[in-house]
Amino acid sequence: MTCNPTPYFVTRSTAERLLPRLALALLGATAAIALLAPDARSQTMTQPVTVTAKPEDEAITVPAAEEAKRRIEKTAGGVDIVTSAEIRDGHANTVRDVLDYVPGVFAQSKYGQEDSRLSIRGSGLSRNNHLRGTRILRDGIPITDADGGGDTMEIDPLAVDYTEIYKGANAMQYGASLLGGAVNFVSPTGRSQPGYMVRQEFGSFQSMRSQFGVGMALGQYDYYVTPTYSHSEGFRDHSDQDYRRLNGNLGYRFGDGAETRFFLSAADINQKIPSSLTRAQALANPKQAAAANFQGNTKRNIDSLRGANKTSFLTDSGEVTVGAFAARKDLFHPLFGGFNRVIDNYELNGGGFARWTDEQQIADHRNETTLGINYFGGRMEAKQFNNVGGSRGALLSDSDQISRTTEIYGENAFYVVPTVALIAGLQGTFAYREYKDEFLGDGNQSFKRNYDSINPKIGARWDYAPQQQLFTNLSWSNEPPPFSELGTTGVQNNLKAQDSKTLELGTRGKAGDFAWDAALYRAWLQNELQFQTVGNTTNVFNADETIHQGIELGGEWIALRDVVSKDDKTSIRAAYTYSDFHFDGDRVYRNNDIPGAPRHFLRSELRYSHASGWYGGPNVEWVPQGYYVDNANTRALKTDPYALLGAKAGYDFGNGLKLFVDGRNLLDKTYISNVGVAATATATSTLYNPGDGRAVYVGAEYRW
Numbered sequence: 034m035t036c037n038p039t040p041y042f043v044t045r046s047t048a049e050r051l052l053p054r055l056a057l058a059l060l061g062a063t064a065a066i067a068l069l070a071p072d073a074r075s076q077t078m079t080q081p082v083t084v085t086a087k088p089e090d091e092a093i094t095v096p097a098a099e100e101a102k103r104r105i106e107k108t109a110g111g112v113d114i115v116t117s118a119e120i121r122d123g124h125a126n127t128v129r130d131v132l133d134y135v136p137g138v139f140a141q142s143k144y145g146q147e148d149s150r151l152s153i154r155g156s157g158l159s160r161n162n163h164l165r166g167t168r169i170l171r172d173g174i175p176i177t178d179a180d181g182g183g184d185t186m187e188i189d190p191l192a193v194d195y196t197e198i199y200k201g202a203n204a205m206q207y208g209a210s211l212l213g214g215a216v217n218f219v220s221p222t223g224r225s226q227p228g229y230m231v232r233q234e235f236g237s238f239q240s241m242r243s244q245f246g247v248g249m250a251l252g253q254y255d256y257y258v259t260p261t262y263s264h265s266e267g268f269r270d271h272s273d274q275d276y277r278r279l280n281g282n283l284g285y286r287f288g289d290g291a292e293t294r295f296f297l298s299a300a301d302i303n304q305k306i307p308s309s310l311t312r313a314q315a316l317a318n319p320k321q322a323a324a325a326n327f328q329g330n331t332k333r334n335i336d337s338l339r340g341a342n343k344t345s346f347l348t349d350s351g352e353v354t355v356g357a358f359a360a361r362k363d364l365f366h367p368l369f370g371g372f373n374r375v376i377d378n379y380e381l382n383g384g385g386f387a388r389w390t391d392e393q394q395i396a397d398h399r400n401e402t403t404l405g406i407n408y409f410g411g412r413m414e415a416k417q418f419n420n421v422g423g424s425r426g427a428l429l430s431d432s433d434q435i436s437r438t439t440e441i442y443g444e445n446a447f448y449v450v451p452t453v454a455l456i457a458g459l460q461g462t463f464a465y466r467e468y469k470d471e472f473l474g475d476g477n478q479s480f481k482r483n484y485d486s487i488n489p490k491i492g493a494r495w496d497y498a499p500q501q502q503l504f505t506n507l508s509w510s511n512e513p514p515p516f517s518e519l520g521t522t523g524v525q526n527n528l529k530a531q532d533s534k535t536l537e538l539g540t541r542g543k544a545g546d547f548a549w550d551a552a553l554y555r556a557w558l559q560n561e562l563q564f565q566t567v568g569n570t571t572n573v574f575n576a577d578e579t580i581h582q583g584i585e586l587g588g589e590w591i592a593l594r595d596v597v598s599k600d601d602k603t604s605i606r607a608a609y610t611y612s613d614f615h616f617d618g619d620r621v622y623r624n625n626d627i628p629g630a631p632r633h634f635l636r637s638e639l640r641y642s643h644a645s646g647w648y649g650g651p652n653v654e655w656v657p658q659g660y661y662v663d664n665a666n667t668r669a670l671k672t673d674p675y676a677l678l679g680a681k682a683g684y685d686f687g688n689g690l691k692l693f694v695d696g697r698n699l700l701d702k703t704y705i706s707n708v709g710v711a712a713t714a715t716a717t718s719t720l721y722n723p724g725d726g727r728a729v730y731v732g733a734e735y736r737w
Contacts, residue, residue: 089224089250090224090225090250091224091225092222092224092225092255092284092292092294093286093290093291093292093345093347094172094284094292094293094294094343094344094345094354095172095194095219095220095222095225095282095284095294096219097225098114098116098194098195098225101114101195101197101219102114105197105199105206106502106541107401107446107454107494108199108203108206108494108504109203109446109454109456109492109493109494109504109505109506110199110200110201110202110203110492110504110506110508110537110539110552111137111199111200111201111203111537111539111552111554111585112197112198112199112200112203113135113136113197113198113550113587114195114196114197114198115131115132115134115135115195115196115198116194116195117193117194117195117221119134120190121191121734122648122681122683122691122693123681123683123693123695123730123732124234124236124693124695124697124730124732125190125191126190126242126263127140127142127185127190128140128151128185128188128190128216129141129142130190131190131193131196131218132151132196132198132216133608133636134587134606134607134608134636134638135198135587135608136550136552136585136586136587136608136609136610137153137154137200137552137583137585137610138151138152138153138198138610139151139152139153139610139612139630139631139634140152141706141707141724142706142707142724142725143161143162143706143707143722144267144268144269144272144306144307144722150164150707151164151167151169151185151213151216152164152166152167152213152629152630153166153167153198153200153201153212153213153214153216154200154201154212154213154214154535154554154556154581154583154612155212155556155581155583155612155614155627155630156211156212156213156214157213158614158627158628158629158630158710159562159563159564159573159629159710160517161629161707161708161709161710161722163182163183163184163515163517164177164182164183164184164185165181165182165183165512165514165515165517165518165562166181166211166212166213166512166531167211167213167214167215167216168181168183168204168207168209168211168213168214168215168216169183169185169188169215169216169218170207170215170216170217170218171188171217171218171219171220171296171298171339171341172217172218172219172220172282172296172341172343173207173217173219173343173354173356173386174296174341174343174356174358174386175358175382175384175407175409176188176218176339178380178382178411178413178436178515179382179384179409179410179411179436179437179438180411180434180436180438180466180513180515180516181211181436181438181512181513181514181515182515182516182517186276186300186302186304186335187278187298187300187302187335187337187339188218189261189276189278189280191232191242191244191259191261192220192221192259192261192278192280193218193219193220193221194219194220194221194222194225194226195219196216196217196218196219197215197216197217197219198214198215198216198217199214199215199216199217200213200214200552200585201213201214201508201510201535201537201554201556202214202458202460202488202490202506202508202509202510202535203506203508205442205444205458205460205490206403206444207405207407208386208388208405208406208407208440208441208442208460209440210440210442210460210462210486210488210508210509210510210511211510211511211512212510212512212531212533212535212556212558212581220257220280220282220296221246221248221257221259222248222255222257222282222284222294223248223249223250223251223254223255223256223257223284224248224250224255224284225248225257226246226248226257227248227249227250227255228247228248228736228737229245229246229247229736229737230244230245230246230247230259230734230735230736231243231244231245231246231734231735232244232245232246232732232733232734232735233732233733234730234731234732235730235731235732236695236728236729236730236731237268237727237728237729237730238265238266238267238268238725238728239264239265239266240263240264240265240266240730241263241264241265242261242262242263242264242732243261243262243263244259244260244261244262245259245260245261246258246259247259253285253286253287254283254284254285254286255283255284255286256281256282256283256284257281257282258279258280258281259279259280259281260277260278260279261276261277261278261279262275262276262277262278263275263276264276267305267307268319268320268723268725268726268728269307269319269320269321269322269723270307270320270321270322271305271306271307271322271326271327271331272304272305272306272307272322273304273305274302274303274304274305275301275302275303275304276300276301276302276303276304277300277301277302278298278299278300278301278302279297279298279299279300280297280298281296281297281298282294282295282296282297283295289347290346290347290348291344291345291346291347292344292345293342293343293344293345294342294343294344295340295341295342296339296340296341296342296343296358297339297340298337298338298339299337299338299339300335300336300337301335301336302333302334302335302336302337303332303334304332304333304334305330305331305332306326306331306332306333306368307321307322307323307326307331308322308323308325308326308331308719309709309719309720309721309722310323310719310721310722310723311716311717311718311719311720311721312670312672312705312716312720312721313716314719314721315703315705315721315722315723316673316703316705316723319703319723319724319726320723320726323369323719325369326369328369328422329367329368329369329373329420329422329423330367330422330423330424331367331368331369331423332365332366332367332423333364333365333366334364334365334366335362335363335364336362336363337360337361337362337363338360338361338362339358339359339360339361340358340359340360341356341357341358341359342356342357342358343355343356344356348391350391350392350393351389351390351391351392351402352389352390353387353388353389353390354386354387354388354389355385355386355387355388356385356386356387357383357384357385357386358382358383358384358385359381359382359383360380360381360382360383361379361380361381362378362379362380362382363378363379363380364376364377364378364379364380365377366378367420367423367424368420369420373419373420374417374418374419374420374429375417375418375419375420375423375424375425375426376415376416376417377415377416377417377418377425378413378414378415378416379413379414380411380412380413380414381411381412381413382409382410382411383409383410383411384407384408384409384410385407385408386405386406386407386408387405387406388403388404388405389402389403389404389405390402390403395447398447398448398449399447399448399451399454400445400446400447400448401445401446401454402443402444402445402446403442403443403444403445404442404443405440405441405442405443406439406440406441406442407438407439407440407442408437408438408439408440409436409437409438409439410436410437410438411434411435411436411437412433412434412435412436413433413434413516414432414433415430415431415432415433415434415516416428416430416431416432417429417430417431428472429472430472430521431470431471431472432468432469432470432471432472432478432521433467433468433469433471434466434467434468434469434516435465435466435467435468435469436464436465436466436467436515436516437464437465438462438463438464438465438513439462439463439464440460440461440462440463441460441461442458442459442460442461443458443459443460444456444457444458444459444490445457445458446494452495452496452497453493453494453495453496454493454494455491455492455493456490456491456492456493456494456506457489457490457491457492458489458490458491458508459487459488459489459490460487460488460489460490461485461486461487461488462484462485462486462488462511462513463483463485464483464484464485464513464530465481465482465483465484466481466482466483466484466513466514466516466519467479467480467481467482468480468481468516468519468521468526470521478521478526480526482519482526484511484513484514484530486511486530486532487509488508488509488510488511489508489509490506490507490508490509491506491507491508492504492505492506492507492508493505493506498542498544500542500543500544501540501541501542501543501544502540502541502542503539503540504537504538504539504540504541505536505537505538505539506535506536506537507534507535507536507537508534508535508537509532509533509534509535510532510533510534510535511530511531511532511533512530512531512532512533512562513530514528514530514531514562514573518562518573519573520572520573524572525572525573525574528560528562528573528574528575529560529575530560531558531559531560531561531562531575532558532559532560533556533557533558533559533581534556534557535554535555535556535557536554536555536556537552537553537554538552538553538554539551539552539553539554539585540552546590546591546592546594547588547589547590547591548588548589548590549586549587549588550585550586550587550588551584551585551586551587551588552584552585553583553584553585554581554582554583554585555580555581555582556580556581556582557578557580558576558578558579558580558581559577559578560575560576560577561575561576561579561627562574562575562576563575563576563579563627563664564664564710564711564712576616576619576622577617577618577619577620578616578617578618578619579614579615579616579617579619579627580613580614580615580617581612581613581614581627582613582614583610583611583612583613584609584610584611585609585610585611586607586608586609586610587606587607587608587609588606588607589604589605589606589607590604590605590606591603591604592604592605597643598643598644598645599644600644601641601642601643601644602641602642603639603640603641603642604639604640604642605637605638605639605640606637606638606640607635607636607637607638608635608636608637609633609634609635610633610634610635611632611633612630612631612632612633612634613632614626614627614630615627616664621664622664622665622666625661625664625665625666626660626661626666627664628660628661628662628663628664628666628708628710628711629660629662629708629710630660631656631658631659631660631672632658632660633655633656633657633658634655634656635653635654635655635656635657636652636653636654636655637652637653637655638650638651638652638653638681639651639652640681646684646685646686646687647682647683647684647685648681648682648683648684649680649681649682649683650680650681650682651678651679651680652678652679652680652681653676653677653678653679654676654677654679655675655676655677656672656674656675656676656704657674657676658674659671659672659673659674660672662708662709662710662711662714662718662720662721663710663711663712663713663714663718664710664711664712664713665712665713665714667713667714667715669716670714670715670716670718672704672705672708672721673704673705675702675704675705676702677697677698677700677702677704677724678698678699678700679695679696679697679698679699680695680696680699681693681694681695681696682694689735689736689737690733690734690735691733691734691735692731692732692733693731693732693733694729694730694731694732695729695730695731695732696727696728696729696730697725697727697728697729697730698724698725698726698727698728699727700727701726701727703723703726704723704724705721705722705723705724706722706723706724706725707722707724708720708721708722709721709722
């Protein structure tokens, strides 16, 4: 039985014919007037919009957090922003720590800082390593590879000023059209964080982390540089880690309205890898790792260097931004057990981008336009060797993996009245994948693939009260498979791109002491990338039709004020995500749940803040219902529900010195934080990764 995923008042075939036409019509009715009729525009522009020069303490190429918040809240869809102040008051070690309180995001560490799972609205659930389906950016510049795959361990949460989260096609701000959208980590500059800073942390599992930062604004120049070092023995056996990372940027202001900025980041990452475990092993002894991981010295070592430039020009009514980037990455990755290989990759990625934004008055109506183009190219020299004690043995495969992607996009917001904007967008993706087999002993597996798509978006935003909005949108997205899915076999390299259509309705705002962010969405997917078993082989395949739908609720409430002393407050913040991801009448998996993420996920914190500078309170992470690890939905192998209790406290001396203590999993609960997924799992399937046990971290930070 196949369910009809389209609302009852219109058939699916009719929707597929009419909705793109509606999007194009709305785009034409707004953007075309603004862009193609300059004479008419100039005649009707009764209230010219002028972009004023940026203050000297604000960079042009890297907007301040408040400016970024103002911009992002123009989006007619699910977005969020997390500032550094929200994460630096505790132990911010992974991307999970940054995104913990963003509803709709499921981010869980596998072990240490390695391979944090990042899934937004169910993106990339078939993988718990090398994420896909969400674009990772640094200062609006891609970190993910040209083929769409990527990792998060090169992101240092301590080297971030704020983080923007664009869910789904709301990431058209950066030209992305993916189910998961985009996450943009934005750097401090010498204008946003001038002065010196040192930070030192110690904690459980022999953890230690150090950071130094310096930022200066010297007339037209400014710079910011921050090196960090972290070490940990890890909660699990064979999970030692050493991370050395450097991030910095140098800006030069040509005048009040133009600035260029150079970015540089480098990482030297050494991470030992424990094995995934069976369910029974993970719950009985979560610290253990398989003997094969010691024998094969499994690890993941990355040496990376990334450089970029972004130049922005303010115009009378908007902004033009152009830039380019290049990145080099060496990966040495011995694996053992069922995959006895040493992965040895050398990778180059690069590209350029241009974006124009403009604000006009058309017939006394405000109109905002964005146009952009992105180009990404990459080449990976991928070799695999037999693993001999963690060293290279006999060569097993050798290939060049070439990716090129061009994105062209435009979005227009036309204000029919000052508080209501109609928004239309159109994005085109033109992607190329080429696999050159350089190891022909087992036959020539070379192939070429093209993945092209056109992805419209329509929406509306109603600012019905000061600081309060309603929004809705209907969007299309497309995800070409990365090489991690394409593989090297004839079965897998014929994969189609994953398509989705998402309908979203939501609200965000603030009233008095209460702030909220809520969204309801439903996505209809075709060709979702999933796993199937054929004989004794597991392959990636395109599922026919699947559904991703959910509810995202986030908010903060200042429940009490002036209880102990004047200007103190007690606040509650929470992020709840309801996720229903399932096959839709599949021939094999019927209407089974898509494995890999919990249906209910809650993060909440109660905090008391005193006017003198100290704060503290408990927090909880709650998964009230276990979830499946295979497409077959084997009930006996579901994860268990869990609740984790934490607590955080600190003191701000007011002279630049801050102290904190951060306790996690204080009841020492054994639980599964992250799973791999399979077509059909058994009791011997090693898919489970235990979460860390009880841990306490202390830290001090001083700025001057």
